Amino acid sequence: MASTLHLDSVTKDFGDVRAVEGVSFDVEQGKFLTLLGPSGCGKTTTLRMIAGFETPTEGCVRLGDTDITAQEPYRRPTSMVFQNYALFPHKTVGENVGFGLKMRDVPRDERSDRVAGMLELIELPGIEDRGIDELSGGQQQRVALARALITEPEVLLLDEPLGALDLKLRKNMQVELKNLQEELGITFVYVTHDQEEALTMSDEIIILNDGEIEQRGTPTEIYESPRTRFVAEFIGDTNLLDGTYVENGSGATVECGGVDVPIDSFSAVTDGQSLSVSIRPEKIELGGRTGNGTTVTVGGEVKDVIYQGNVAKVHVDIDGTELVLEQQVIDTVNLPTPGSECTLSWDQENTNVLTG
Amino acid sequence: MSVADGIRDRIGSSSDPNDGAGGGLKLAALLTYLFLYGPILVVVVMSFDAGRYGLRWEFTTEWYASLATRSDLIGSLWLSVQIGIVVMIVSTVLAVIAAFGLSRFDWPKRKGPIATYLIFVPLTLPLIIYGIGLFVFFTRLGIGRGFLPIVVGHVLYALPFATLVVGAGVIDLDRSLEEAAMDLGADPLTTFREVTLPALMPNIVAAALFSFTLSFDEFLISFFVSGSGAVPLPVRIWGMVRADIEPEVYAISVVVLAISIAVAALATKLRRF
Numbered sequence: 001m002a003s004t005l006h007l008d009s010v011t012k013d014f015g016d017v018r019a020v021e022g023v024s025f026d027v028e029q030g031k032f033l034t035l036l037g038p039s040g041c042g043k044t045t046t047l048r049m050i051a052g053f054e055t056p057t058e059g060c061v062r063l064g065d066t067d068i069t070a071q072e073p074y075r076r077p078t079s080m081v082f083q084n085y086a087l088f089p090h091k092t093v094g095e096n097v098g099f100g101l102k103m104r105d106v107p108r109d110e111r112s113d114r115v116a117g118m119l120e121l122i123e124l125p126g127i128e129d130r131g132i133d134e135l136s137g138g139q140q141q142r143v144a145l146a147r148a149l150i151t152e153p154e155v156l157l158l159d160e161p162l163g164a165l166d167l168k169l170r171k172n173m174q175v176e177l178k179n180l181q182e183e184l185g186i187t188f189v190y191v192t193h194d195q196e197e198a199l200t201m202s203d204e205i206i207i208l209n210d211g212e213i214e215q216r217g218t219p220t221e222i223y224e225s226p227r228t229r230f231v232a233e234f235i236g237d238t239n240l241l242d243g244t245y246v247e248n249g250s251g252a253t254v255e256c257g258g259v260d261v262p263i264d265s266f267s268a269v270t271d272g273q274s275l276s277v278s279i280r281p282e283k284i285e286l287g288g289r290t291g292n293g294t295t296v297t298v299g300g301e302v303k304d305v306i307y308q309g310n311v312a313k314v315h316v317d318i319d320g321t322e323l324v325l326e327q328q329v330i331d332t333v334n335l336p337t338p339g340s341e342c343t344l345s346w347d348q349e350n351t352n353v354l355t356g
Numbered sequence: 357m358s359v360a361d362g363i364r365d366r367i368g369s370s371s372d373p374n375d376g377a378g379g380g381l382k383l384a385a386l387l388t389y390l391f392l393y394g395p396i397l398v399v400v401v402m403s404f405d406a407g408r409y410g411l412r413w414e415f416t417t418e419w420y421a422s423l424a425t426r427s428d429l430i431g432s433l434w435l436s437v438q439i440g441i442v443v444m445i446v447s448t449v450l451a452v453i454a455a456f457g458l459s460r461f462d463w464p465k466r467k468g469p470i471a472t473y474l475i476f477v478p479l480t481l482p483l484i485i486y487g488i489g490l491f492v493f494f495t496r497l498g499i500g501r502g503f504l505p506i507v508v509g510h511v512l513y514a515l516p517f518a519t520l521v522v523g524a525g526v527i528d529l530d531r532s533l534e535e536a537a538m539d540l541g542a543d544p545l546t547t548f549r550e551v552t553l554p555a556l557m558p559n560i561v562a563a564a565l566f567s568f569t570l571s572f573d574e575f576l577i578s579f580f581v582s583g584s585g586a587v588p589l590p591v592r593i594w595g596m597v598r599a600d601i602e603p604e605v606y607a608i609s610v611v612v613l614a615i616s617i618a619v620a621a622l623a624t625k626l627r628r629f
Contacts, residue, residue, distance in 0.1 A: 051539060052538075053539075074538045074539070074541050074547075079540070082532045082535070083532075086536040088537070088550075088551055089533075090554040091554075099540050099542075100541055103541035103546065104541055147536075148539075148540075151541065
C-alpha cells in the first residue's frame, strides 16, 4: 500500500483571486513534507484540496493510482489536524478520539480499546471521560492528533498545528511529532509559516509564494542553496548583493558595488546582465581562511558590532557595500572594534546565485 | 454578555459609593424597576385581595381555588399551551432551516442581504395587519377562525425572532468542527446530527422557548382569528375585563405570569449568555 500522493498542476481560484497556481509535487509514502510560506501564499488552500474541503479549479490530486480530486472528504483516506484543533466541544475526549472509528462502525468494545491505546501513544492515558474545556492547549493539541491518527490515514495533513502553543511546548512537540511520524510511517503534509519548524521536522520542504512553488528541497538544500531571492530572504538571514555578471576567462564575477564576487560561470545569463547573489552571514569569517575549496577574500572596515549572546553580528563596509557576518562569541575580548580594518573570507561554494 | 451585565458594567464603572451622585443613581434605578414591574405588582396584589369592591385589602387564596371551577378559563389556558407547543415546534424547525439558508446558501450577488432583510422586516410591521390579513385569508378559504389560523399567525409572528436566535448561533459556529467531522468519515447528514445540531442546541432551545412565550402571550393576531370555541387565554381575559373585572382574572393572570417567567428563566439558563 505504498501510495504516493501526487498533485498535478493544481490551480484554485476564489472568484477573481487565484490562490494556488499550477502546483505539482509528489510525496512518497512515509515522508514528511512541509509546505512553507508567508500567509496568503496558498499553502493552506493546497492542504485543503488534498483533504477535499476545496475542489481544484484545474489539475488533479491522486493517491497511488486513485484520482481523488473530486472525492468527498469523508471518503478520503486522509486526516487533518486543524490549526484551532476543532475538537467537538460537546463530546468527551474519548468520544472525540473515537469519532472516526464510530463513523466506520467499529464495535464499541474495540473502539474503547483503540481509544485507550491512542491516548497511551500521546502520553495522556485515562483521560477519556474528561471534557475538552478541561484540557490545556498542549493537551488539546495531542488529543486532536490522536483523533486524526486513530483512523490510520494514509496521509496526515497538519495545518499549523503548533501555532497556538508557547515556544517551549512547540519545540517539544516538534521533536515528538517527528518521532511519531517516523514510528508510524504515515505520510505527513505539514503547513507552516515558521521556517525553523520546517527545517527541524521535514524530510522535504516546498516553499510557496503567491500560489506558486518557489523551490523544493531538503532542509539543507533550501537553507544552503536557495535558488531565488524570495527563498534566500524568507529562510534565515542573508546578505543579498545585486550586481552585474561579468565573464572573465576561466570563471565569472558578479560586480556588486564595492565587492566583486567571483562565481562559477553561469550559462543562464550573458555578459553585462544583472544578477543577484546570497551569502549567509555565518559562512563569512573574519580574517583569511585556509579551506579546501576556492576562498573569496575581501578587505573592509568594521562599521558596527552587535553582540547577541552566543553570536555577534559584525557589519563590514566594503567600498560602500555592506556585508554582515555572524561570529561565534568564544571570547568577548576578541570581538572586532568598529573603525578597524579587517579581512573577510568565505568559501566560494557558499555564494548562491539567485535565478529569480 | 447579557444586557443586564452590560448595564451593571456601566453602573459599576461610573458609580462610586462615596460619590454624591451614587445615591441619586440608586434612587433612579429603584424608580425605574418600580416603573417596569409596578403594573405586574398590582395584578399580583389584587389576586390575593379578598374584598371585590372593598377599600380594605385582605389576604385570601379564594380566587385561586375558584379558578379550578372556571372551565372557560382553564380551557383557554390549556388551548394557549397547546397552541404554544405547536407554534414552538413549527417555528423552531423553520428557523433552523431559514438560519442555514440565510448564512450558508451561496446567494447570488446582493440577493443574500435582501433575503435576510425580508426575513426580519416583519419584526417591524404592525401585528394588526397580520391579524386582518389572516382573518380575510382564512375566511375566503372557508376555514374561518380557530386553532389552525391562530397557529399560522403565531408562527409568522415568532419566526423572525426564532431565526434571529438560531442565526446568531449558525454565524458563530466554527466551520472547522463540521470539516473535522467530515474528515473523520461523517457524511453531511451524520455531520449535521453529530456535530452541527449539538453545537447549536443552546440557540435552538432558546429559540423554541422564545417562540412558545411569544405565542402564549400573543393577543392581537389571536383576537382576529380566534372564535368558534377556540379562544386563547389572552383573548378570553380581554373579553372578561371589558364589563367588570372578575377576581379570577387576576388569579389566572398570575398563573400566566408564572408560566412566562419560568420559561424565560429556563431559556436564559440554557442559553448561557
